[in-house]
Amino acid sequence: MENILNIRNVSKIYQSAGQGLTVLDNINFSIAPASTVAITGPSGSGKTTLLGLCAGLDRASSGTVELNGIALEKLSEDERAAVRNQYVGFIFQNFQLLPTLTALENVMVPLELRGAKNIKSVAMELLDKVGLADRAQHYPVQLSGGEQQRVSLARAFSNQPAILFADEPTGNLDAETSEKIIRLIFDLNRDAGTTLVIVTHDLELAARTGRTIKIKGGAIFSDENVSYA
Template identity: 65%
Template structure:
C-alpha cells in the first residue's frame, strides 16, 4: 500500500517568555492509504500540535512531512490551503460549524467553493447518511451537540477527502452520543475508503483503529498495530 502520510524527525518548539518549550521532538511515523490510525497520549503530550503539522496548518521547526505525495515544506500558505481543500477533511472537538449557516449550508459550502454544481444535492445526501435530513434547515444553535458533530461529519466527507483528521471527535459529547458519532465516523470512512487519523485520549476509541501511536512528553512512546474489534 502507498503511504499517504510520511512524517520524518519532526520537531516543534514554542517560545514562552525567555523559555523554549519543545512540544514535539524527533517524531517519525507513516500512515498507509486507507488505514485507520490513532494518536494517543495525555494532555500536553503534543497530540493536537502533531495533527496540525500533519495537516499543514502549521510548520515544524525541523523535519519533513509528505502528505498525499506532496512535501509540505515545499508549499507556500496558499498552496497548502489548496491541498487541504482538495485532499483533506477535518473534524474538531468543538464542531466549528458556521453559526449563521444552516446545517445544509455548512455541509454544502466546501463543495460550492470548489465550484460543484450539485452542492446542495450532495449535502442533502450526506445529511441523510448521518440521520439529519429532516434538520437540514436548522442552524447550529438549534441542534444538540451530537447533532452538530454529525453535521460536521457530513461536512468533513463532502469533498471526498483522501485523508481525514479528527481531533478529539467525541471530546464534547456524552458517552452514548459519542458512541453514535464514532459509529457513524467509521461507517462513513469505510464506505468512502478514506484514510482516518484520530487524535484522542480515549483508549477504547483508539483500539478501534488499525494502528496506535503513543506520545508522551512530545516523544513517541511506542507504535503498535491493533486488530479492531
C-alpha cells in the first residue's frame, strides 16, 4: 500500500537579519493510509512548521514532501491549494471559522469549493454527527469554544479528506470539553477511514494515536509505534 505522506530530507530555514535560522533539519518519515500519528515536542521545536510543510501550506527550503503521491515542491501556490482542497482537512487551535457565516455555511464552504452536490444536506448531516444540528443557523460568536471546534470538525470532514491535520485541537478548551472533542475526532476519523496527524504537546492525547513522532531542536528525537494488541 502506498504511503499517504512521504517526507524526505526536509529542512526549513528562515532568513532573519541576514542570517539563516534552521527550524527543521533533515526530517525523514512516511505515514501509511488510515493511520493515526501524533507529532509532539516542546514549544519552538518546529512541530507546527512541520505540519505546515506536510499540508502544503508552506514550502520546504530543501527536500521533498509527497502528499498522496503528489510532489508538493513542484507545484504553484494555486496547484497546492487545489491539492489541499481535494485531499486535506484541517483543525486548528483557534477554530478559524468565518465570522460572517453561520455554522452551516462554514461547513458548506469546502463543499462549494469542490463543486459538490447536495451540499446543504451533507453539511447538515455532518453538523448532526457532531451534535450541532440545532445550532446550524448560529454564527461563531454565538457558539462556545467547544461548539466552534465541533463546527470546525464537521467542516474538516466535509470534503472527505484523505488526511486530516490537527494543530493543538484542544489547546483552547477546558478538560471536559477537550475530552469530548478528542472522542469526536477519533470517532469521525475511524468512520471515514482518514489518516490523522495531530500536533500536540498533550502526551495523553498523543498516547491515543498509533504512533508518536517526537521533535526536538528541529530534528526527530524518536519515532515510536504503539501496538494495540
